[in-house]
Amino acid sequence: MTATGVGPVILKLDNITVGYEHAPVLRDVSFHVHSDQFTGIVGPSGSGKTTLLRTLLGALRPQRGTVTTKAGLRMAYVPQLETVNWNFPVTVFECVLMARTEGRQWPRASRADKTDVAAMLDRLGIAEVAQRHIRQLSGGQQQRMFIARALLSNPDLLILDEPTSGVDVSTRHDMLHLLADLHEDGISIVLSTHDLNGMAAHLPHLVTINGKIIADGTPHEVITSDVLERTFGARLEVLEHLGMPIVIDDYHRVGPRAVS
Amino acid sequence: MSTSLLFLDTLTGPLQYAFFQKGLVIATISGALLGFVGVYITLRGMSYIGHGLSHAIFGGFAAASLVSASFIYIGAGIWGISSALAINWVTRKHRIGADAAIGVITTASFALGVALLSYYGSSGPSFDNALFGSIYGISPDQIVMLIGVSVATAAFVFFRYRSLLFTTFDPEVAAASGVNVARTEAMLMLLLSLSILATLTVIGVTLVAAMLVIPAVVARMITDSFGRMLVLSTGIGASCGLVGMYLSYFAGVPSGTMIVLTGATVFCLALAWQGWRSLARTAGLDDHHEDAPEAVASPTRST
Numbered sequence: 001m002t003a004t005g006v007g008p009v010i011l012k013l014d015n016i017t018v019g020y021e022h023a024p025v026l027r028d029v030s031f032h033v034h035s036d037q038f039t040g041i042v043g044p045s046g047s048g049k050t051t052l053l054r055t056l057l058g059a060l061r062p063q064r065g066t067v068t069t070k071a072g073l074r075m076a077y078v079p080q081l082e083t084v085n086w087n088f089p090v091t092v093f094e095c096v097l098m099a100r101t102e103g104r105q106w107p108r109a110s111r112a113d114k115t116d117v118a119a120m121l122d123r124l125g126i127a128e129v130a131q132r133h134i135r136q137l138s139g140g141q142q143q144r145m146f147i148a149r150a151l152l153s154n155p156d157l158l159i160l161d162e163p164t165s166g167v168d169v170s171t172r173h174d175m176l177h178l179l180a181d182l183h184e185d186g187i188s189i190v191l192s193t194h195d196l197n198g199m200a201a202h203l204p205h206l207v208t209i210n211g212k213i214i215a216d217g218t219p220h221e222v223i224t225s226d227v228l229e230r231t232f233g234a235r236l237e238v239l240e241h242l243g244m245p246i247v248i249d250d251y252h253r254v255g256p257r258a259v260s
Numbered sequence: 261m262s263t264s265l266l267f268l269d270t271l272t273g274p275l276q277y278a279f280f281q282k283g284l285v286i287a288t289i290s291g292a293l294l295g296f297v298g299v300y301i302t303l304r305g306m307s308y309i310g311h312g313l314s315h316a317i318f319g320g321f322a323a324a325s326l327v328s329a330s331f332i333y334i335g336a337g338i339w340g341i342s343s344a345l346a347i348n349w350v351t352r353k354h355r356i357g358a359d360a361a362i363g364v365i366t367t368a369s370f371a372l373g374v375a376l377l378s379y380y381g382s383s384g385p386s387f388d389n390a391l392f393g394s395i396y397g398i399s400p401d402q403i404v405m406l407i408g409v410s411v412a413t414a415a416f417v418f419f420r421y422r423s424l425l426f427t428t429f430d431p432e433v434a435a436a437s438g439v440n441v442a443r444t445e446a447m448l449m450l451l452l453s454l455s456i457l458a459t460l461t462v463i464g465v466t467l468v469a470a471m472l473v474i475p476a477v478v479a480r481m482i483t484d485s486f487g488r489m490l491v492l493s494t495g496i497g498a499s500c501g502l503v504g505m506y507l508s509y510f511a512g513v514p515s516g517t518m519i520v521l522t523g524a525t526v527f528c529l530a531l532a533w534q535g536w537r538s539l540a541r542t543a544g545l546d547d548h549h550e551d552a553p554e555a556v557a558s559p560t561r562s563t
Contacts, residue, residue, distance in 0.1 A: 057436040077436040087541060088303065088429050089486050098426040101439050105422040107487060133484035153437055 007035035010073050010156060010188065011056060016065030018055050024063065025051040027212055033157060037188040038179075040203040042196065042222070044232050047210040049192035053077075053159050056190065076150030078160040081142055086135045092145050093117055093130045099152040120148045124178070140171030147178070151187075158182065160191040164199050172198050196223065196247045219245055274509050283395030283462065286406055287501035287515060290459035293410045294468065295475035295497020296417070297455045299490050300448060302476040303428050309347055309449075311469035312366030314456050316343035318465040319369030321390060322376040333405060337457050343369065344453035345446065370465075393464030393516025395508060402461055409458040413451045417490075420444065425486060462501075464516030471497060474523035478530045481538040496526060 011033040019025040026048040033039075033056065041049045054060040055067065057077055076099070090098075096117050097109055104110065109117070121127040124144040129137055137145065143163055150158055163179070164172040176199065183189050193199040200206055206222040208214040208231040215227040223245040228236040237248035274280040301310050320339020324332045347362055377390070389396070417424060426434035427441045435441045456468050463471055479492035504519030511518060531538065 054432075057432075059432050059435055075436055077433050079430065079433055085429070089480055089484050089489050089541070090425075090429060091485055094425070094486055095429070098422055098429065098434075099437060101422050101426060101434075101437060105420055106418060107421045107490075135484075159436075 007037075007188075008070075009033065010035050010070040011075075012066075012068040013052075013055060013062075014066045014068070016055060016062040016067065018051060018060055018062040018065075022063075025211065026055075026209070028065070029209070029213055030065075031056075031207070031213065033188060033190060035156070035188055036183075036186075037157075037190060037205070038183045038203060039190050039205040039207060040200045041190065041192040041207050041209060042194070042200050042231065043192075043209040043214075044194070047231070049194075049209065050080075050161055052209065053161055053190070053192055056157075056159055070156075073157065074153060074155045075157045075159060076153050076155035078143070078146045078150050078158070078163060080161045081139065081166055083161075084134075084142075088134070090134055091131050092121070092126065092134060092137065095134055095145060096120060096149045096152055099149045116152065117148075120152050123151075124148045138171075139167040140174060143167065143171070143175060144178070147182075151182070155187060157188045157190070160189070162193060163191055164193065164195055169198070176202050196228075201244050201246070223247060271506070274506065279396055279398070280505075280509060282398045282403060283509075283515065284502065284505050286398055286403055287395070287462050287505040287519060288498050289406050289410055289501070290462050291471060291475070291496075291501025291504075291519065292494045292498035293406070293413060293455050294459055294463070294471040295479075295493040295495070295500075296490065297413060297452055298472040298474075298476040298497070299479070299486075299493045300424065300428055301452060301472050302480070307469065307473050309344075309362060310452065310456070310472040312347065312362045313340065313344055313453055314460070314465050314468040315370035316340060316366040317369075317453065317456055317460065318390065319371075319373035319376075321460065321465075322373035326376060326380055333401070333457065336460075337454065339369070340453040340457050341450055344449040347449065388514070389464070390460070391464050391466050392514035393460075393462050393467060393519070395462065395505065395515045398461060402458070406458040409451070409454045413455060416447060416451060420447075424448070462505075462515050463519060464514060467516040467520045470520045471500070471523060474520070474527055475500065477542050478523075478527050480542050481530050481534050484541070496523075500526060 009032050013029060013031045016029050017024045017027050018029075025046075029048075029052070031052065041052055043049050051060060055062060057075060058067070058069075093109075097113060100113055100116075118127065118130070121130055124147060126137075126141050126144050126148070129141060134142065134145065147158075147160075160179075164175055167175065172195070179189055179191070191199075191203075201219045201223060203219065205217070206219055207216045208222055208227055210231050210233075214231045215222045223238055225236060225238050228234075228238070228247065239246045239248060275284070298310070301307060317336050317340035320336040320343075321332060323339065324335020327335060343365060346365060350362070350365075388394075423434070423439045423444050426437065426439055427444045431441045431445075459468060459471075475493040475497040476489070478496050479489045482492060483489050500519050500523040504522040505515055507522065508515040508518040
């Protein structure tokens with residue numbers, strides 16, 4: 001993976017306070033996205049991960065602070081699978097084609113549209129399920145479908161909300177490789193995750209938040225007992241295995257309820 | 261006379277009457293239009309808005325009829341569009357609970373309509389006809405209006421197909437992808453209110469909502485493709501309008517009643533054909549589409 005954060009800044013949040021109905025979720029947060037970013041946002045439930053992503057997207061307006069985007073910046077978003085209406089009547093092809101909202105939007109796909117969607121589905125390894133209903137896919141295929149939709153708009157910045165939530169180990173592994181490939185192709189990536197060992201430890205750059213930014217750096221700098229205690233409010237053991245930090249979930253000492 | 265000839269004679273018999281010809285055309289187009297718009301309304305979980313809006317328009321219908329018979333559709337149209345935009349605004353902004361706001365606005369408007377028609381009478385359609393639909397007294401203006409609204413709706417969907425589909429499926433991601441969701445939703449509400457207004461005479465205030473929902477739900481039970489659902493729902497709506505109009509003529513009951521009963525029969529047939537499991541596909545159609553609340557205070561976004 002290439003170094004992160006040395007390219008030009010394409011999106012800046014400066015001293016923003018943002019939340020819902022006057023209740024701030026994030027206070028005085030500054031976060032810069034570079035053109036070669038590959039960052040994981042880590043934090044407990046309710047810490048403001050999704051709020052931060054929605055602010056980056058422009059879906060949430062900050063109560064204070066400034067958001068600055070590079071002119072012509074193209075962003076694409078991959079939602080959490082749990083938030084999707086899986087009963088919605090769309091096939092994989094129809095879902096991916098939604099992203100083509102510029103220019104002609106007629107119901108019938110043009111030859112170029114069909115070629116582009118087929119190529120994108122092929123690139124992501126889900127060409128054979130193009131005519132299936134979205135509910136009939138596996139978790140990994142569903143995630144790939146939304147990434148295909150996002151990539152069809154040729155984004156500079158790809159934002160993913162919990163991309164490995166609810167998927168198995170093999171799918172998570174494939175997802176990491178896919179995202180690394182996209183990053184190599186020049187797409188800036190920001191994602192949220194609560195999966196410290198399976199996802200966060202494999203990313204080149206991490207930010208931990210809990211209402212504010214707690215730490216920012218490489219996994220070795222961020223995945224430490226001190227930082228995790230300040231982020232999650234509980235002391236977590238961190239070991240090193242094959243040069244990577246591994247967080248030990250010790251439910252005898254941490255977690256919402258002690259297990260005897 | 262053979263059975264087929266008797267059947268043909270039964271079908272062509274009512275067509276000798278000009279009022280029935282007009283009624284048949286307007287009922288068929290009305291069914292198609294409501295079936296078409298209904299796909300977007302039900303998939304957005306907005307059936308309750310369709311129901312409320314038809315009642316709100318009734319208030320405008322009654323108030324406008326006090327002014328002048330020729331002002332009915334313009335007045336009711338203004339009232340309906342205002343109600344639609346107000347409902348859209350309330351739904352998006354969450355100033356108060358959307359259900360509560362719609363319940364108050366639309367039922368109050370309906371009650372006002374009932375009070376005005378009861379006290380002053382109507383210079384337009386009668387009270388019963390407005391509520392349950394009628395094939396009598398359909399003016400050429402109404403046919404022109406219905407065709408105009410149908411063409412405008414079809415054109416909007418044709419030229420904004422993907423934006424509409426995207427905002428219906430996932431408004432937040434659509435917005436992030438550059439779709440103007442607020443404008444698209446406002447246009448849809450505008451077309452919904454015009455569709456209800458244009459079909460009010462034949463279907464009736466209390467039954468319009470059913471024709472927004474039934475064809476779309478039946479189509480959803482049959483297909484998993486959005487494009488096919490749109491075509492099927494339009495066809496089912498048109499068929500219900502056509503068949504319902506004949507049944508209304510022969511049974512001597514209000515047209516809206518028979519159109520909706522035809523739709524209900526089609527629903528039962530689809531259920532028998534597809535089985536109970538097909539109902540699972542319609543799960544979520546009654547979920548209210550509500551965006552996450554917007555953060556407040558003024559933004560500072562520059563490029």
